[in-house]
Amino acid sequence: MxxxxxxxxxxxxxxxxxxxxxxxxxxxxxxxxxxxxxxxxxxxxxxxxxxxxxxxxxxxxxxxxxxxxxxxxxxxxxxxxxxxxxxxxxxxxxxxxxxxxxxxxxxxxxxxxxxxxxxxxxxxxxxxxxxxxxxxxxxxxxxxxxxxxxxxxxxxxxxxxxxxxxxxxxxxxxxxxxxxLPSEEYTVPIGKAKVIREGDDLSIITYGAMVWVALEAAGKLEEEGASIEVVDLRTLLPLDRETVCASVRKTSKVLLLHEDTRTGGMAGELAASITESVFEYLDGPIVRVTAPDTPVPYAAVLEDAFLPNAEKVIEKARWLWRY
Amino acid sequence: MLGEGWADQNALDDMHASILQEVDEAVAWAEQSPLPDPAGLLDDVYESR
The missing domain is CATH 3.40.50.970 (Thiamin diphosphate (ThDP)-binding fold, Pyr/PP domains)
Known part of the structure; x- marks a missing residue:
C-alpha cells in the first residue's frame, strides 16, 4: 500500500x-x-x-x-x-x-x-x-x-x-x-546523499521538494537528448561532499537548485566546495537556480514567480548543457 | 464591558457593525483589484525599491 x-x-x-x-x-x-x-x-x-x-x-x-x-x-x-x-x-x-x-x-x-x-x-x-x-x-x-x-x-x-x-x-x-515502503524495519543514514537519477551530461544537486522539480526537468530534457543526473543531498549538515564531487567528476557540469533564497543559500557552500575539490573537472560555470532574495510572497501569482520550477531549471540546464 | 459600564449595548452593536462593514469593504476591494504584476516580485523588500 x-x-x-x-x-x-x-x-x-x-x-x-x-x-x-x-x-x-x-x-x-x-x-x-x-x-x-x-x-x-x-x-x-x-x-x-x-x-x-x-x-x-x-x-x-x-x-x-x-x-x-x-x-x-x-x-x-x-x-x-x-x-x-x-x-x-x-x-x-x-x-x-x-x-x-x-x-x-x-x-x-x-x-x-x-x-x-x-x-x-x-x-x-x-x-x-x-x-x-x-x-x-x-x-x-x-x-x-x-x-x-x-x-x-x-x-x-x-x-x-x-x-x-x-x-x-x-x-x-x-x-x-x-x-x-518496505514492510520490514529500516533506517536511512544521516549524512549520506543519494544519486536519485543517473546521468552523464550534467548534475543537478538539490534537496527537499526541489528534488521533484529536478526530476521533472531531467525527464523533459531527456527528450532533447540530455542525460541529467540528480543528486538528492538528503542531509545538509553534515554535508556529503564526496557524493556531490563524484557526480561532478562524472558529468563535468553542475546546476545547484534550492527553494531557499539565493544569498547565503546552500548553493553557495556547494559551489565553494566543488570549486575547491573538483574545479579541474568542470567544463562550464556552476549555475544556480534558487528563489530570489525576497520574503515569500502571499499572492499566488507572485509566489509562482518566486519559486523555482521545472521551466526555470530547464532553461538554465539547457544553456549549461550546450555550453 | 457592559458590567463595568465602559460601554452600552448600542455602542457595542455599532462597533460590531462598523468592523464588519470595514472588513466587507476590504474584501470587496481586494477581490476587485488586479492581481500583482510578477515584475514587482522584488518590490518593497527595501526602501529604495
Whole structure:
C-alpha cells in the first residue's frame, strides 16, 4: 500500500515510540488536536499525555524543555508548528543544543521537526525555508528528506542520533507524494546523499521538494537528448561532499537548485566546495537556480514567480548543457 | 464591558457593525483589484525599491 510523505513521518515516529519508551513528543496542539497537519493524530490515544505533550505557544520553552529532558536521558521530538517560528527557539537551539556536547560533554539527543517550504500560498510567515540558519551552526545536524522512504528512514535515524537533529519536512510534499515502503524495519543514514537519477551530461544537486522539480526537468530534457543526473543531498549538515564531487567528476557540469533564497543559500557552500575539490573537472560555470532574495510572497501569482520550477531549471540546464 | 459600564449595548452593536462593514469593504476591494504584476516580485523588500 502506498504511503504518503506525511504518513511516512507518522510511521517513523510511531515505530520509534513503540521501540523506545524514552521517546516522547512535545509541541503546540500535537496531542488532543493531532497537530496542525495531523502528523501526530491518534498518538495521544495510543501513548498517553505523558508521552504526547501539548505545550504553550512558546518555541523557546518547547526546545528548552526538550534539551532538559534529553539531559535526563529522554529522547524528545519537538514539533515547530511551522518552521518559520523556529526563530523563537533560536537561542536554545544554537547556543544550548548545538554547543552542549562541546562545552561540557553533555549529549542532546533531540529532534526538532520543522514543517517548511512554500507553494501552499501560506505567505511570508508560513512558507520559509530556514534551514541555512542552522547549517552554519556546528553541533547541529540538518536533514531535509524529499521522499516518503527517506522521510521515514531519516526520522528514525534522527531519533536514535545522540546529537540534536533539525528535521525539515516540506509541507508541499505531505500529501502530494506517495510510494510503497518496505514492510520490514529500516533506517536511512544521516549524512549520506543519494544519486536519485543517473546521468552523464550534467548534475543537478538539490534537496527537499526541489528534488521533484529536478526530476521533472531531467525527464523533459531527456527528450532533447540530455542525460541529467540528480543528486538528492538528503542531509545538509553534515554535508556529503564526496557524493556531490563524484557526480561532478562524472558529468563535468553542475546546476545547484534550492527553494531557499539565493544569498547565503546552500548553493553557495556547494559551489565553494566543488570549486575547491573538483574545479579541474568542470567544463562550464556552476549555475544556480534558487528563489530570489525576497520574503515569500502571499499572492499566488507572485509566489509562482518566486519559486523555482521545472521551466526555470530547464532553461538554465539547457544553456549549461550546450555550453 | 457592559458590567463595568465602559460601554452600552448600542455602542457595542455599532462597533460590531462598523468592523464588519470595514472588513466587507476590504474584501470587496481586494477581490476587485488586479492581481500583482510578477515584475514587482522584488518590490518593497527595501526602501529604495
Amino acid at each position: 502506498s504511503t504518503t510523505y506525511l504518513e511516512a513521518i507518522r510511521e517513523g515516529l510511531w515505530e520509534e515510540m513503540e521501540r523506545d519508551p524514552n521517546v516522547f513528543l512535545l509541541g503546540e496542539d500535537i496531542g488532543v488536536y493531532g497537530g496542525a497537519f495531523k502528523v501526530t493524530d491518534g498518538f495521544i490515544e495510543k501513548f498517553g499525555e505523558r508521552r504526547v505533550v501539548d505545550t504553550p505557544i512558546s518555541e523557546e520553552a518547547i526546545v528548552g524543555a526538550a534539551i532538559g529532558a534529553s539531559y535526563m536521558g529522554l529522547r524528545p521530538v519537538a514539533e515547530m508548528q511551522f518552521a518559520d517560528f523556529i526563530s523563537c527557539g533560536f537561542d536554545m537551539i544554537v547556543n544550548f543544543a548545538a554547543k552542549s556536547r562541546y562545552r561540557w560533554g553533555a549529549a542532546v539527543p533531540i529532534v526538532i521537526r520543522a514543517p517548511s517550504g512554500g507553494g501552499i500560498h501560506g505567505g511570508p510567515f508560513h512558507s520559509q525555508n530556514p534551514e541555512m540558519w542552522f547549517v552554519k551552526t556546528p553541533g547541529l545536524k540538518v536533514v531535509c528528506p524529499a521522499t516518503a522512504y527517506d522521510a521515514k528512514g531519516l526520522i528514525k535515524s534522527a531519533i536514535r542520533d545522540n546529537d540534536p537533529v533539525l528535521f525539515f519536512e516540506h509541507k508541499g510534499l505531505y500529501r502530494k507524494i506517495k510510494e510503497d
